[in-house]
Amino acid sequence: MIKATFFKDSDGGYRGFSLSGHAGYAEAGSDIVCAAVSMLAINTVNSIELFTTDRIIANTDNEKGLLTCSFEGEVSSESTLLIDSLLLGLKEVERTYTDKTYIKISMKEV
Numbered sequence: 001m002i003k004a005t006f007f008k009d010s011d012g013g014y015r016g017f018s019l020s021g022h023a024g025y026a027e028a029g030s031d032i033v034c035a036a037v038s039m040l041a042i043n044t045v046n047s048i049e050l051f052t053t054d055r056i057i058a059n060t061d062n063e064k065g066l067l068t069c070s071f072e073g074e075v076s077s078e079s080t081l082l083i084d085s086l087l088l089g090l091k092e093v094e095r096t097y098t099d100k101t102y103i104k105i106s107m108k109e110v
Contacts (some may be wrong), residue, residue, distance in 0.1 A: 001023065001101055001102060002019060002022065002033075003101065003104050004090050005019075006087060006105075008108070013080070014068030014083045015075070015110050016068065016071055018068045018069075019068075020066045020067075021066060023097075023099065023104050024102065032096045037090065038040075038067075040086055044083065044085070044086040046068050048078075051082075052082075054079045055071065055073055055080075068095065087105070088106055093101070
């Protein structure tokens with residue numbers, strides 16, 4: 001199962017997100033759930049880097065299916081919108097593939 005955690009501060013602003021694990025929908029290389037989640041997350045990180053001036057730290061570990069992204073400093077409205085879009089996409093994947101639990105989304109205050 002993929003665990004998607006969104007980190008928010010006490011004011012409700014995003015501080016980052018983490019995705020870990022594998023969906024288990026199909027064998028590696030054929031898992032469309034993993035592919036969808038990966039594309040959404042990687043596109044979000046790339047978009048934050050390209051379209052905003054926000055400073056982020058992103059790390060990956062392909063074997064563990066891990067991607068983390070955390071903000072350094074203030075988070076712009078553009079980055080907030082991009083993370084909202086990521087969350088929307090992940091919820092749609094979760095809603096579409098309901099025969100088993102392939103993804104679990106949670107929020108954590110930091």
